[in-house]
Amino acid sequence: MDCPLHPVELTISPNPATSEISVEITTGEADSQPSAGVEPTYTVSITDVSGNPAFKGKKKGKKFHLSVSSLKNGVYNVTVTDGEKTGQGKLIVKH
Numbered sequence: 001m002d003c004p005l006h007p008v009e010l011t012i013s014p015n016p017a018t019s020e021i022s023v024e025i026t027t028g029e030a031d032s033q034p035s036a037g038v039e040p041t042y043t044v045s046i047t048d049v050s051g052n053p054a055f056k057g058k059k060k061g062k063k064f065h066l067s068v069s070s071l072k073n074g075v076y077n078v079t080v081t082d083g084e085k086t087g088q089g090k091l092i093v094k095h
Contacts, residue, residue: 007087008080009025010089011024012089012090016094018068018093019069020067020068020069021066022065023065023066023078024062024063025042025080026062039060039062040062041059041082042059042080042082043082044066045078046066046077048074048077049075068093071093073094074092075090075093076091076092076093077090078091
């Protein structure tokens with residue numbers, strides 16, 4: 001049951017990043033249009049490789065930007081969830 005039928009896939013660019021990243025979400029559901037023009041809300045969290053939180057917040061829509069200028073150089077895990085489906089990606093920050 002941990003394997004959803006339509007997982008969330010992330011495209012993170014640029015990667016490695018210096019100041020800002022663009023995150024694009026693909027749900028695998030033929031990217032059906034949201035009902036009545038309502039954009040989905042996602043919870044986004046970024047943790048370092050030790051699991052320490054570096055960012056947590058909510059973003060609307062399947063494409064958004066995040067500032068990473070306050071993050072130290074290193075490798076981070078990016079997790080995006082809509083409450084039902086979850087996707088993960090790797091981010092490298094290099095200043």
